[in-house]
Amino acid sequence: MQTDANDPRSVTAAEPATEGASRPVATVRGLHLRLPGGVHALRGVDLEIEAGEIVGLVGESGSGKTMLGLSLLGLAPAGARFEGEAWLAGTEMTAADSEARRLARREHAGAVFQDPMTSLNPTMKIGTQVGEAAASREAVVEALEQVGFPEPERRLGQYPHELSGGLRQRVMIAMAIARRPALVLLDEPTTALDVTLQRTTLKLLRGLRDELGVAMLFITHDLAVAAEIADRVAVLYAGRVAELGVPSAVFRHPSHPYTAGLLASRLALAGGDRDGELATLGGEPPDPRRLPPGCPFEPRCPFSREVCSLGLPALVPSPRHPGLDACVRAAEIAPELEAGAARALALAPPPVSSAPEPAPGVAALELRHVEKTFRSRRHEQRAVSDVSLTVPEGGALALVGESGCGKTTILRIAVALERAGGGAVELGPGGRPQMVFQDAGSSLTPWMTVRQLLDERVRTEGLGAAERSRRIDETLAWVGLSQEVATMRPSRLSGGQRQRVALARAVIVPPALLACDEPTSALDVSLAAVVINLLRRLRRELGVALLFVTHDLAVARAVAEEIAVMSAGRIVERGETDRVLREPQSEETRRLLEAVPSMERTWR
Amino acid sequence: MRILGMLVVLWVLVTIVFLLGSVVPSEPARAYAGAGASPQVIAQKRKELGLDQPLAVRYVDYLGRLAQGDLSESVHTHKPVADDIAEALPATLELLFAAVMITVLIGLGVGVATARPRRGTGLLRGALVAGASVPVFTLGLLALFLFYYKLGWFPSGGQVSPGAATVSGPTGFLIVDSLLRGQPEVFFDVLWHLVLPATALALTPALLTARTLRSSLRFSLRQDYARTARAKGLRERDVLWRHALRNSLNAPLTICGLELGGMLAGIAVVETIFAWPGIGLYIDRSIAAGDVPAIAGVTLVTGIVFVFANAIVDLLQLAVDPRLRRLA
Numbered sequence A: 001m002q003t004d005a006n007d008p009r010s011v012t013a014a015e016p017a018t019e020g021a022s023r024p025v026a027t028v029r030g031l032h033l034r035l036p037g038g039v040h041a042l043r044g045v046d047l048e049i050e051a052g053e054i055v056g057l058v059g060e061s062g063s064g065k066t067m068l069g070l071s072l073l074g075l076a077p078a079g080a081r082f083e084g085e086a087w088l089a090g091t092e093m094t095a096a097d098s099e100a101r102r103l104a105r106r107e108h109a110g111a112v113f114q115d116p117m118t119s120l121n122p123t124m125k126i127g128t129q130v131g132e133a134a135a136s137r138e139a140v141v142e143a144l145e146q147v148g149f150p151e152p153e154r155r156l157g158q159y160p161h162e163l164s165g166g167l168r169q170r171v172m173i174a175m176a177i178a179r180r181p182a183l184v185l186l187d188e189p190t191t192a193l194d195v196t197l198q199r200t201t202l203k204l205l206r207g208l209r210d211e212l213g214v215a216m217l218f219i220t221h222d223l224a225v226a227a228e229i230a231d232r233v234a235v236l237y238a239g240r241v242a243e244l245g246v247p248s249a250v251f252r253h254p255s256h257p258y259t260a261g262l263l264a265s266r267l268a269l270a271g272g273d274r275d276g277e278l279a280t281l282g283g284e285p286p287d288p289r290r291l292p293p294g295c296p297f298e299p300r301c302p303f304s305r306e307v308c309s310l311g312l313p314a315l316v317p318s319p320r321h322p323g324l325d326a327c328v329r330a331a332e333i334a335p336e337l338e339a340g341a342a343r344a345l346a347l348a349p350p351p352v353s354s355a356p357e358p359a360p361g362v363a364a365l366e367l368r369h370v371e372k373t374f375r376s377r378r379h380e381q382r383a384v385s386d387v388s389l390t391v392p393e394g395g396a397l398a399l400v401g402e403s404g405c406g407k408t409t410i411l412r413i414a415v416a417l418e419r420a421g422g423g424a425v426e427l428g429p430g431g432r433p434q435m436v437f438q439d440a441g442s443s444l445t446p447w448m449t450v451r452q453l454l455d456e457r458v459r460t461e462g463l464g465a466a467e468r469s470r471r472i473d474e475t476l477a478w479v480g481l482s483q484e485v486a487t488m489r490p491s492r493l494s495g496g497q498r499q500r501v502a503l504a505r506a507v508i509v510p511p512a513l514l515a516c517d518e519p520t521s522a523l524d525v526s527l528a529a530v531v532i533n534l535l536r537r538l539r540r541e542l543g544v545a546l547l548f549v550t551h552d553l554a555v556a557r558a559v560a561e562e563i564a565v566m567s568a569g570r571i572v573e574r575g576e577t578d579r580v581l582r583e584p585q586s587e588e589t590r591r592l593l594e595a596v597p598s599m600e601r602t603w604r
Numbered sequence B: 001m002r003i004l005g006m007l008v009v010l011w012v013l014v015t016i017v018f019l020l021g022s023v024v025p026s027e028p029a030r031a032y033a034g035a036g037a038s039p040q041v042i043a044q045k046r047k048e049l050g051l052d053q054p055l056a057v058r059y060v061d062y063l064g065r066l067a068q069g070d071l072s073e074s075v076h077t078h079k080p081v082a083d084d085i086a087e088a089l090p091a092t093l094e095l096l097f098a099a100v101m102i103t104v105l106i107g108l109g110v111g112v113a114t115a116r117p118r119r120g121t122g123l124l125r126g127a128l129v130a131g132a133s134v135p136v137f138t139l140g141l142l143a144l145f146l147f148y149y150k151l152g153w154f155p156s157g158g159q160v161s162p163g164a165a166t167v168s169g170p171t172g173f174l175i176v177d178s179l180l181r182g183q184p185e186v187f188f189d190v191l192w193h194l195v196l197p198a199t200a201l202a203l204t205p206a207l208l209t210a211r212t213l214r215s216s217l218r219f220s221l222r223q224d225y226a227r228t229a230r231a232k233g234l235r236e237r238d239v240l241w242r243h244a245l246r247n248s249l250n251a252p253l254t255i256c257g258l259e260l261g262g263m264l265a266g267i268a269v270v271e272t273i274f275a276w277p278g279i280g281l282y283i284d285r286s287i288a289a290g291d292v293p294a295i296a297g298v299t300l301v302t303g304i305v306f307v308f309a310n311a312i313v314d315l316l317q318l319a320v321d322p323r324l325r326r327l328a
């Protein structure tokens, strides 16, 4: 490519590896995408991906990340209308007919999507599925070997459900690289995986890039993941690039308030304090049908002035790093952002924990020597062995570990969704515990409105209609949902709204114990922070005790003063959260800590 | 487990048939003895038939005879019901098999053709809805009127043309036997006779199956794995046939299994309209004659056919979805 200092798309990675690289494998110019229903999903995106380069695409859900990726592959939803250009290795994907787009995909692209369980065909053998992308059986085996899939020859005849989550994701990756494509789209490829698997997957992807020279467009909502894997990162907001550059520069010296906000709402493994509110971005991304005329971030931006709403800010060289940003006030607010970013990235000394002193002796939940074995006809599987734990009244315990370590089983036993095979489960006074699931959408009855869903729960209290209605309004306000939402059905809500409804339903009749199964892992950083803040308020104001299952140590730290680390069905370490994270005693805890993607470590 | 379940279903069926047979107001002894028989003769007949015994004894007795394949004697043909059924069943099974084939073909063809939005699918879908709601006797009569009376393309009824060479043994299935005995002209004659009744029987289930398959396919084509297949650069046709179809068969198979019940009920109507010499025609006459043993026998046999067919559907579902195999 021609390197032109004034061309905003010509910012290359600082690493010499990609410098002077050949032609770009993908070029997006002034791309607009309008979807049926008046959604303006992309609003003038410029981006270039060099051969062998990994570009990270970050932003909240609804920012257009996925739409940009799908547009490049020519897979935008039916009825999409384009303006501008999206070139994939010589084919302009917005104007080409479907057959030309298909051939371009076949020859030049691969894709890995978030959930390997649903993204693989459940009724087709994995050998056949990879075979559809590879030229020969040998190529299938080779691709599987390249992604570190053990014993590929023997496992070609297996179905996806016979594989673990990590292996399924490897099959997806093998499929994506089997044809040696120029570009692989990776849409949240590690979000459904636990930290250790995430770490191995990221390493694998980098290795594949080095070995095969394949370029990658890596979509993620996790800034630390982007920092770890990407050569360049583009922050997307409301269908536009807000900031673009090398991750170490962009994340250390953000020049767009949105990037700074995302950074600030990240959870850290040290520093901060558990009782106050986490910094959040406040509000949600704008409705893509009713976008403001000026800077799209203006309604949420703490630095907005009149100039901001005059017109769409263009992507121009940043005053703070060699990349680009789209904030008209970038130069003026630079000092403030600098201070904020320093705060967000600082490894402050751990706080003196001032969690509410749990009343001694009273437990909201106590498990003693709990055992659980799952039996199927062919084999037995020990899920939990000899687990004892206590959640004091009003206290919070986080249960962490890799997938399959038994933490969810414990949670299900605690709320009586599962029966313990041995040992004792005792609940404190205050009745049945409530539960919040990871996938809030599927736990909400689809044909009921939010108000009906909540009413169903309050009805058991024997209150009058007026009183019930007042309670519902109160709870909605409490979780930050508008009255408008009350009349909607779950399918019309966003992921964050659904999670809030699930939470509202769990607490409208305050339980003594709230059991949470990864309630934040599918959410954007900013939404995760909102949910965590809600949980904290629940504890503070209503004295609800929490049993919190997660694979994310930072989330565990943000909600619970006590942590129990599980491995292979046993608790291997337990103690005060900050102490355990600071001075891990067990191998498992160290491994988990090691695997957490961290900008600090990436740039050290 | 599955076999045990089938046995339980069959046992329940047998018991219901038995109970129905013993509580129906029509007095079997009177039917056997003939109209105008004296009370003494009827009482004598009751004793002969064991009808004076308590219900429990009669039940055990009934089960015992059933185990030996004895369905007692028909009132109106005066032959063992088992023999009557053995004679009529092959024709019905042929008809049923042909109907199932047509159901599968139309169900699959129309379901797949309408799954993707194309020009004309709206019209086709309208036809589907309309077609699926026409009762089977209307269809039968309409077909007869149009294709026999107006166009003369197909025969009015029966299984073979009068005067065609008759074939007998070894299987009892005319279609199979005619081929085994090297008489293709009979084979084609039977096939020609099959078209109208089988289509009349199959049309409603076929359209229902097509609709179910269509909505399943549309769902599957929106799933993540379909997107993966497209991302691989597969043709839309291959996405549908290779990926979506197999994942969409569960619901249509279930519908097929259920609709088979409807077909079995429709058989009496269709065989009567088309003079098809199967058990539908037999039961029609048995009902007219108040022939309780014959009705009970046919009910039992149809029940068995239904249970077996659904077992086959179950097996097909297992074959289609490897995930179910682990649960089974």
Ligand code: SF4
Binding pocket: A256, A257, A258, A295, A296, A297, A298, A299, A301, A302, A303, A304, A305, A308, A313, A326, A327, A328, A329, A330
């Ligand atoms: S342009 Fe204004 S509103 Fe937009 S990010 Fe910059 S300061 Fe905030």
